Amino acid sequence: MDQDPASPGIAEQILALLGEGRDLAEMFLTPGWRQNQILIVLGLIVLAWLMRKLTAARVQDWTRDREGWPKYRLRMLVQIRHRLMLIYFVAGSWAVYAVMRQVTWPSRSYLVGIAATLATAWLVIAFVSRLVQNRSLRRLLTWGLWIYATLYALELTDDVVTFLGSVAFQMGDLRISMLSVLKAFLLVAALTTMARLLTQSATRNLQSNEDMSPSMRVLAIKAVQVTLYGIVVVTGIRALGFDLSGLALVSGAIGVGIGFGLQKVVSNLVSGIIILLDRSIKPGDVISLGDTFGWIDSLGARYVSVVTRDGKEYLIPNEDLITSQVVNWSYTNKLVRLDIDFGAAYGSDPHKVRAVAIEAAKSVNRVLSQPNPPVCHITGFGDSSVDYTLRFWITDPADGLSNIRGNVFLALWDAFQANDISIPFPQREVRHLNDPTRLAERPADG
Structure with missing residues (x-):
């Protein structure tokens, strides 16, 4: 790892942060209004805990009685029930802070205001992070935002930013620091969430568009997904400081090698695009391919899902649908x-x-x-x-x-x-050539 000679060393910065933490702890432990504010905050925490104990059962019963509500409202109620203590603390701390601002000096309510701000930020982050479906990514994003909100409220962001910026490694002219990695991660997480929401919205709008054929809807949805997530990947790489123009030659050579190794995958991708463009097969069609007979459930980038009458789901590669003889029972009509x-x-x-x-x-x-x-x-x-x-x-x-x-x-x-119409069955007459009675009836030779 390299560091800027003009900037202080990592050890010095760590010692400085520890010194500020020690000074902050001594300030809180010294008798006076700062210590009183800490006791007020602790009292508000205990009060919020008692309020949650008293009302949790009633809120749960009220939530269960909300029959017929949309799912997103019920999920919101569940999240509120899980964070009752934090909600009570936010309401109580802001109320106490407002009263103290009116009856005493602003400096005597400063810590209560910081606690109220922090609790509010944590509560907002907890609800906003639910937009991220991936559990691991949501957890990392939540903790990252909580840490940032805490540092911002305690006015320690400048010191932490300086420290993270000094921890870096050098690759030629490229310098990547922990700060740039953290920024890139948060940016990619936010853009990924936005891309997912936009993709879901576009999917709903395209699927409800009756003017487009089913195959064109699938093609448009895939194009939106590739475009949005492609922007996320490119933005994340640029946020780390990589120059994409310098990677053109290397990516071209790598692309040739990957092309030979992933020939079948690329063939299926191209075949899928051809199927979507010529509209020869679309969701809902009934097809026969070899011994497989069923209807198309979905069109994927690599395969087509065909569901048979016995409930089996076959994933047929797109290339097979292009190169093999396919019977489409409902291509022009369903007769x-x-x-x-x-x-x-x-x-x-x-x-x-x-x-x-x-x-x-x-x-x-x-x-x-x-x-x-x-x-x-x-x-x-x-x-x-x-x-x-x-x-x-x-x-x-x-x-x-x-x-x-x-x-x-x-x-x-x-x-x-x-109607007395008979359905016949084959009849056969069997004769035994070695029957003794028939042999006796034969005339003697002579």
Whole structure:
């Protein structure tokens, strides 16, 4: 680590800070108004603790009775209930500070004002930090802001800033200090929170825009996320003092190496962008890819989530959807034609069989009667039956194909039973060539 020769050494600064802390402690322990203010603050803390004990149960019961409130209000009530003691202390300290300012000298209420200011800052930070969803990041941000608020209220920020600025390491012309790292961290944390809030707001607005297709909505959401979080990363790097223009050549060489190593990842990313642009596949479509049949739940940057009828969720790489043959059952429309084959006995009138089969198909709920009604055709004369094909249309392939075929077969069975139409089965005649009775009937050779 290097330090500026003109600035005092780290050891000297630490000793100076310890000396100021010792002087501050002696000042508080000396009898007088400073000590009285400390006792007042301690009394307010005890009073706030007693108030929390007396009212915590009532506040909890009142919170539980708030049925039908939005979730964000209920979360706010929970946070308030957890910080009742701090809220009571803030209210009490400001009230005491206001009274003391009126009845005595301002210097005799100075410490009470500092305590009230600190408590208020801690309370505000505790509520504002809830905007950060990541627990670890929220904890670091909360403690960092609390420490800064404490140093600011005690007027120790200049000394701490000087100390943090002196602790640094040198890399060529680049000097990175603990102060710059701390500033970069706080800046990135704040920008990340803002980016997340803006992304959520943009996502809600884009998803409710009916003028855009589902695939274009996903593409716009991804573009907003990449732009906002890209700004956060670049801003954090610049806050540390790095010159991004000097990294252009190095980043280009690194990019070539990474490109070979992450060829599949890049291919999936590009394929995902192509899918979003040409709108060949969008959320809600019913597709078949190999043995996978289901509907698209979401489009990701690397894969597509396909949910099947049995509840399984397949993550199919975007590249497979570009290079493989995909059946999109709902690309232009959701009309799907299904065929089922059956046979009827030769003794049954084929005209009647066709009419009964069509009416049976129409009786099933999901089968369309208009604009494409069911049709039935003779496809051949088999060994044991006349062969037929029944064709019908549906508009909800996502609800399953096997179940609708099964329902149509059941309807055919019931209709054939009601109209005396038999469904034959193959019959075979078996002869035993070595039957003794037949051998006895054969004439003798001669």
